[in-house]
Amino acid sequence: MRRVFVDTEWTAVPWSRAAELLWIGLADESGQSCCGLVSNAQIDPANEGYVSDLLQLVTPEVQRLTRTELAGAVVAFCGHVDEFWAWIPTPESFAVWSRLGESAFETYQMCRDIDLQMLRSLVKPWPTNWPNGIHDLNAAAVAAGVQLPPRAVNHLHPRVHAEWNQQLLVSSVLQAQRMTANASFNRSANDWLSCLISPSLCRHLISTDRCLKTCTAASKPKRVGRHDGPPRVKANVRFGEIWGPARQRWTTIVQNARSIPDRRPVT
Numbered sequence: 001m002r003r004v005f006v007d008t009e010w011t012a013v014p015w016s017r018a019a020e021l022l023w024i025g026l027a028d029e030s031g032q033s034c035c036g037l038v039s040n041a042q043i044d045p046a047n048e049g050y051v052s053d054l055l056q057l058v059t060p061e062v063q064r065l066t067r068t069e070l071a072g073a074v075v076a077f078c079g080h081v082d083e084f085w086a087w088i089p090t091p092e093s094f095a096v097w098s099r100l101g102e103s104a105f106e107t108y109q110m111c112r113d114i115d116l117q118m119l120r121s122l123v124k125p126w127p128t129n130w131p132n133g134i135h136d137l138n139a140a141a142v143a144a145g146v147q148l149p150p151r152a153v154n155h156l157h158p159r160v161h162a163e164w165n166q167q168l169l170v171s172s173v174l175q176a177q178r179m180t181a182n183a184s185f186n187r188s189a190n191d192w193l194s195c196l197i198s199p200s201l202c203r204h205l206i207s208t209d210r211c212l213k214t215c216t217a218a219s220k221p222k223r224v225g226r227h228d229g230p231p232r233v234k235a236n237v238r239f240g241e242i243w244g245p246a247r248q249r250w251t252t253i254v255q256n257a258r259s260i261p262d263r264r265p266v267t
Contacts, residue, residue: 003029003083005165006134007158008118009054012047013098014111021118022051023062024070025158026077027166034077035159039064057157071122081130086115087165088136137165 009023022041027033037058043051065073089097095104111117116134120126141148149167152160 001082002080003085003169004078004081005085005137005162005169006115006119007086007161007165008115009156009158010114010118011041011043011051013050014114015098015100015107016047018044018047019114021067021122022054023058023158024074024118024122025160025162026074027159027162028077029166029170031163031166032077033159033163034073035061035162036063036065036070036073038067038070040066054156057154059157062159067122071124074119074123075127078130084116084119084131084134085137085165085169086113086134087161088112088115088134088138090138137169141168 005027007025008021010019011022012018012020020041021038022043023035023037025033025035063070063073091105091108094108095101098104098107100107113134126132146168149164149171151164154160155164
């Protein structure tokens with residue numbers, strides 16, 4: 001399973017017709033990352049203020065590539081990707097950020113998966129073995145009930161944001177999901193055993209265990225004295241060889257049986 005975490009920034013607000021890909025950051029579960037700035041992006045003068053705030057976050061290692069070069073770098077990094085992941089804001093947080101008032105919800109539906117839209121606009125044709133959807137990391141974190149990692153000052157930097165997404169999923173969400181799955185499996189196993197082993201069988205196993213304890217205690221070889229005859233010693237040793245291992249095998253079964261509650265119907 002190869003997961004790639006995506007974050008993008010744009011030449012305008014995402015609901016604008018002038019919005020194009022400006023900057024993209026990718027990261028995978030192994031900690032590798034890729035980041036590139038579109039050097040030939042067309043920026044509307046009306047959006048220069050919006051873009052200039054983003055460009056202040058550009059660090060020296062960010063590659064400045066043409067759209068064609070950046071598309072090739074993205075395809076090479078993603079390779080045989082199975083899942084794309086992105087942080088998708090909730091409708092409420094989007095409404096606060098966008099300040100669109102009553103039209104915020106409708107606009108949210110249009111640009112909810114803006115990271116995937118920008119990725120698809122960059123990579124053409126879209127590889128047939130790539131997923132056509134994107135997973136919501138925000139919703140996964142809420143469902144898992146995990147605490148979000150601290151955000152860096154330059155969190156809007158696409159590489160930083162993509163690496164934060166990777167950290168959140170790998171170290172928190174997936175771990176919480178595995179713990180939940182293990183707990184669910186244990187409950188299912190106990191329910192299955194309680195149905196398989198009836199209360200009457202449990203009582204029978206416990207009763208048999210008491211019998212085996214008595215037999216095993218009687219089978220312990222006696223200390224041979226001067227007046228003890230050889231036939232009695234041989235009989236005791238032989239009985240212990242038979243019942244000793246048998247009781248050990250029963251012990252585990254009986255312990256499990258005792259841990260299963262009596263599910264007889266209440267009358």
